[in-house]
């Protein structure tokens with residue numbers, strides 16, 4: 284199932300602001316002076332400043348909306364990286380590999396062009412207490428089909444692989460799928476939904492969103508998911524997978 288990022292690019296600018304806590308978790312794996320390839324770079328979220336970064340991104344519109352301060356960008360795909368072997372110290376891919384046409388080929392390319400670490404933010408197939416699939420069950424079916432399991436991913440990466448839980452803060456600034464777990468009304472915001480690729484893959488969401496809206500108005504949502512309201516962060520299945528080649 285492929286997503287046309289050219290049509291999502293406009294709402295990304297406002298709703299996909301990199302979250303500083305997720306940024307810090309990624310930065311801990313990057314060493315001073317590293318040269319970095321950011322694959323599926325989008326508009327440059329999580330690209331570390333002050334490093335020698337090259338970005339690679341297939342969508343023309345995502346590239347067009349990158350700030351001029353961001354790294355130089357090459358239009359291309361993970362499956363065919365236009366770089367020589369061992370060109371970079373580190374490769375970074377944030378919430379991108381589930382969109383690739385051929386994950387195995389893309390990872391093989393990342394391994395070819397990277398000397399040191401491959402850092403991937405991905406999802407482990409388990410939403411935990413994230414509740415939106417209760418209203419839109421198709422979400423879980425689609426995501427489970429798109430994301431490789433952490434075991435399969437580790438095997439494809441080979442080498443020494445570490446896996447770190449990235450819990451999502453209740454006020455996460457980056458509006459990806461589970462970001463609004465404690466702000467349910469955000470899923471009723473059409474522009475916020477437009478910045479999440481999942482909503483371009485779903486069939487009709489009307490019924491589920493009307494139910495959510497009704498439940499919020501009636502106070503049922505707050506009653507049913509009360510246990511979430513006192514939490515500051517939630518494990519929704521996001522994992523930082525780091526491979527040391």
Ligand SMILES: C[S@@+](CC[C@H](N)C(=O)[O-])C[C@H]1O[C@@H](n2cnc3c(N)ncnc32)[C@H](O)[C@@H]1O
Pocket residue numbers: 288299322323324325326327328329339340341342345359360361362376377378379382383384480
């Ligand atoms: C969810 S966005 C993430 C963008 C950025 N990394 C971020 O964190 O904001 C996924 C990105 O992967 C890109 N993408 C899709 N297919 C790809 C492929 N085969 N190779 C590389 N990037 C791809 C999309 O164009 C999109 O920009």
